[in-house]
Amino acid sequence: GDSVTQMEGPVTLSEEAFLTINCTYTATGYPSLFWYVQYPGEGLQLLLKATKADDKGSNKGFEATYRKETTSFHLEKGSVQVSDSAVYFCALSDQGYSSASKIIFGSGTRLSIRP
């Protein structure tokens, strides 16, 4: 079945460091890919998405490119801030099937940024 594998955390970086959180997927159809963020004590927010190969999703300085050849959707940010400390979830929804598509989440990566 479909699955998402994320880089294990926790990840601790200093402010202004470069961030990469790896995400790879397996899917039998043509999935859409997402990054969600969960700030401490809050629910999930959609951070960015990409719906087809070579698309780049971007938001709040974060970027991720849909790489079909490597089945990856790595999250990057050039200069992280303390306010980026959160748990990040990579996810996919397989739109290759019927309207019964659902979203599958990775295990989440906790990111902590030191001032």
Place this chain on the structure above:
Amino acid sequence: SAVISQKPSRDICQRGTSLTIQCQVDSQVTMMFWYRQQPGQSLTLIATANQGSEATYESGFVIDKFPISRPNLTFSTLTVSNMSPEDSSIYLCSVFTDGNTIYFGEGSWLTVV
């Protein structure tokens, strides 16, 4: 996008009792989903709720434990029945909308004592 409101946002419940969580969406949607997030874990899909039909449950979840209602295209409820401490989790309502994107409510944080 969609704005999703959940009630209650937090609750502390006694073992053996049941609690119903409400989910209200600001637009009509066909598919609504209920997820559980246990402490420090990722999200697990409980069931998919379509208006006018019975909910479809994922492996490991049953209707007797998690009955779901979907009376119209903007509202759903999830009941957590006969609660035990293992049910302490965040329960999240979500909807499928434009561009094949899922949006989440803020979650209902349940602690069972």
